[in-house]
Amino acid sequence: MAAIQWKTAEPGTQRPPDAWWQTLVDDNGVELGGPRIVVYVARSLRTPMVEETARSLVAFLQMKGSPVAVIDPSGNQDRWPDVSWIDLAKTDRLRIDAACLRGGAMVPMLWLEDFQLISITGAGPDQRYGVAAILATQADLLGASSFDDLASIYEAHRLLAADLNIACGTKWADVPTSESWWAASSDDVSLEYAIATAAGVRPEVLPQLRYLARHEIMRSIKTSRESWTLEGHAVEPLTVRATRMRMRLHRLAHMLREDVGLAAANLHRIPQFIERRRPGALSFLKGAS
Amino acid sequence: MSRLRFGVVGCGAVSEIYHVPAIARCAGASLTALADAVPERAAEVARRHHVPVAVSDHRQLFGKVDAAVIATSNTTHADIACQLLEDGIHVLCEKPMATTSADANRMFAAAAHGGARLMAGHSRRFNPNLELAKTLVAGGRIGTLQTIGAALGSPYGSWPTRTDFRRQRTLSGGGVLLDLGIHLIDLALWIGGNAKVLRYEATDTLGWGVENDAEVELELPADARAKLSCSYTHGLNRTVRIRGTGGWIETSIDGAPDIIFWGRDSRLCRRAGAQKIAVAETDPYTRQIQHFVDCLVSNQPFVVTPEQVLNGLEVIERCYAVARAA
Numbered sequence: 076m077a078a079i080q081w082k083t084a085e086p087g088t089q090r091p092p093d094a095w096w097q098t099l100v101d102d103n104g105v106e107l108g109g110p111r112i113v114v115y116v117a118r119s120l121r122t123p124m125v126e127e128t129a130r131s132l133v134a135f136l137q138m139k140g141s142p143v144a145v146i147d148p149s150g151n152q153d154r155w156p157d158v159s160w161i162d163l164a165k166t167d168r169l170r171i172d173a174a175c176l177r178g179g180a181m182v183p184m185l186w187l188e189d190f191q192l193i194s195i196t197g198a199g200p201d202q203r204y205g206v207a208a209i210l211a212t213q214a215d216l217l218g219a220s221s222f223d224d225l226a227s228i229y230e231a232h233r234l235l236a237a238d239l240n241i242a243c244g245t246k247w248a249d250v251p252t253s254e255s256w257w258a259a260s261s262d263d264v265s266l267e268y269a270i271a272t273a274a275g276v277r278p279e280v281l282p283q284l285r286y287l288a289r290h291e292i293m294r295s296i297k298t299s300r301e302s303w304t305l306e307g308h309a310v311e312p313l314t315v316r317a318t319r320m321r322m323r324l325h326r327l328a329h330m331l332r333e334d335v336g337l338a339a340a341n342l343h344r345i346p347q348f349i350e351r352r353r354p355g356a357l358s359f360l361k362g363a364s
Numbered sequence: 365m366s367r368l369r370f371g372v373v374g375c376g377a378v379s380e381i382y383h384v385p386a387i388a389r390c391a392g393a394s395l396t397a398l399a400d401a402v403p404e405r406a407a408e409v410a411r412r413h414h415v416p417v418a419v420s421d422h423r424q425l426f427g428k429v430d431a432a433v434i435a436t437s438n439t440t441h442a443d444i445a446c447q448l449l450e451d452g453i454h455v456l457c458e459k460p461m462a463t464t465s466a467d468a469n470r471m472f473a474a475a476a477h478g479g480a481r482l483m484a485g486h487s488r489r490f491n492p493n494l495e496l497a498k499t500l501v502a503g504g505r506i507g508t509l510q511t512i513g514a515a516l517g518s519p520y521g522s523w524p525t526r527t528d529f530r531r532q533r534t535l536s537g538g539g540v541l542l543d544l545g546i547h548l549i550d551l552a553l554w555i556g557g558n559a560k561v562l563r564y565e566a567t568d569t570l571g572w573g574v575e576n577d578a579e580v581e582l583e584l585p586a587d588a589r590a591k592l593s594c595s596y597t598h599g600l601n602r603t604v605r606i607r608g609t610g611g612w613i614e615t616s617i618d619g620a621p622d623i624i625f626w627g628r629d630s631r632l633c634r635r636a637g638a639q640k641i642a643v644a645e646t647d648p649y650t651r652q653i654q655h656f657v658d659c660l661v662s663n664q665p666f667v668v669t670p671e672q673v674l675n676g677l678e679v680i681e682r683c684y685a686v687a688r689a690a
Contacts, residue, residue, distance in 0.1 A: 172642060
């Protein structure tokens with residue numbers, strides 16, 4: 076059973092207390108004396124609070140003497156002067172066979188190495204998913220086409236999931252001065268599920284969780300604060316459905332264009348094909364008559 | 365920069381199917397001459413591939429080419445290469461580079477004397493899947509190497525040939541071990557390091573006077589082992605399996621578009637298990653020629669080192685000594 080740990084703080088608080096980091100590390104099996112810890116900071120769901128939370132975590136890990144590195148696709152080395160910074164844009168990638176993703180999943184070579192991963196993301200309303208949090212942030216790492224967004228989410232969950240996933244924000248999505256919150260789990264799906272629940276959405280209707288449920292059995296979730304609610308974090312289900320329909324049509328049109336292009340490029344082979352098949356077809360017809 | 369003028373000595377199947385098109389595709393190289401003991405064959409291949417010069421003797425290449433690919437019968441490699449190298453022509457020699465380590469040493473000495481460079485054509489090293497396998501092993505992704513298992517074989521005749529030199533010891537210098545086994549031995553040396561022969565078994569089922577089926581077990585550094593099988597009589601699975609203390613790799617020896625990898629400490633496999641990693645499908649012969657040209661131009665060492673070539677031939681000599689003693 077995957078547990079969710081919530082933490083709230085006074086409005087305007089950008090960092091959780093250090094004591095919470097210790098609890099998270101202890102409860103989620105992060106080894107401070109183990110392999111290097113890589114902190115991944117979200118790109119698309121990034122807020123100042125996400126960055127501050129990441130800084131707080133990095134400072135805590137450094138204080139504990141753990142080897143730390145940061146993946147921050149929105150930033151650069153200058154933003155992280157005292158920590159090893161990994162530039163994913165410049166690292167080679169491996170093409171991993173992926174049943175759901177045409178052309179495979181492009182995984183950074185870094186994933187061949189032994190390291191612990193902690194992902195930090197914001198959460199908020201998203202017309203594609205209703206509520207977006209850790210799953211969309213993970214999928215950003217694959218850099219896949221927007222036509223395959225759900226497949227990317229699944230493959231990123233399969234291949235790139237973190238040891239500890241943290242989401243943070245404010246109680247009211249569009250009010251930065253409202254109460255601060257953090258939620259953490261060792262399981263990315265559980266965290267997405269818990270945030271959706273807190274945002275007042277039935278997780279089963281979220282497109283990303285529905286897609287995942289087609290491939291694996293969803294685990295049960297235990298949250299430390301059932302009554303916690305998030306306001307303004309969800310898009311109306313009808314809007315999500317309309318957006319997904321529009322995306323599906325775009326995808327179909329894209330595939331159609333691709334297929335037509337491929338078919339056109341092979342038209343010249345048709346006469347040769349007929350020429351090759353004609354003797355066989357004729358002898359078959361003769362035999363039949 | 366002007367292109368290196370290439371010649372090809374020996375216009376058999378491997379030249380026409382692989383070397384000649386590879387040189388044509390290679391940036392920095394132009395194919396200017398072909399040589400074959402049968403002048404009609406040289407002229408025919410030259411006409412088909414638009415090569416300006418066709419000659420019947422490799423010595424006629426002197427002054428016409430900067431580098432040459434030797435793809436003749438095995439036992440002729442050494443003498444032809446020595447003559448070209450002494451004349452300052454760089455040589456990429458088909459495997460087996462020589463049939464004895466003494467001949468190989470003679471070739472390297474000729475290269476040093478002539479101021480030219482010599483590389484053995486172990487084309488399988490240029491298969492991207494095997495290159496990735498080597499990178500994963502060298503990077504410690506499967507822990508400490510324990511075993512390499514590889515097999516390569518198909519009934520004789522399934523590979524196009526112009527001459528039948530493989531069945532004549534005077535031209536081949538050995539049997540399936542020297543012809544196909546050398547690929548496996550080279551992979552084991554490249555991936556695992558220098559090798560010693562632990563066991564060798566071979567049979568001449570077809571009665572050619574050379575072995576048609578062979579199995580060899582090698583001792584590699586750090587107590588690792590390689591078990592290699594090759595055959596002219598039956599199909600073998602043409603795969604290489606590499607196992608370490610913390611993972612394994614499986615891929616095709618022929619150059620497949622993917623490898624299967626599992627590494628216990630690799631984050632990629634931690635939750636999702638063994639993964640199939642796709643690699644680019646590229647022609648290894650083109651990459652081999654490109655590497656040869658790049659190294660000549662930049663004066664960098666070749667990926668196939670003289671030590672590895674000599675160690676490979678010593679392994680084969682040892683195997684043949686074991687067979688003779690038996």
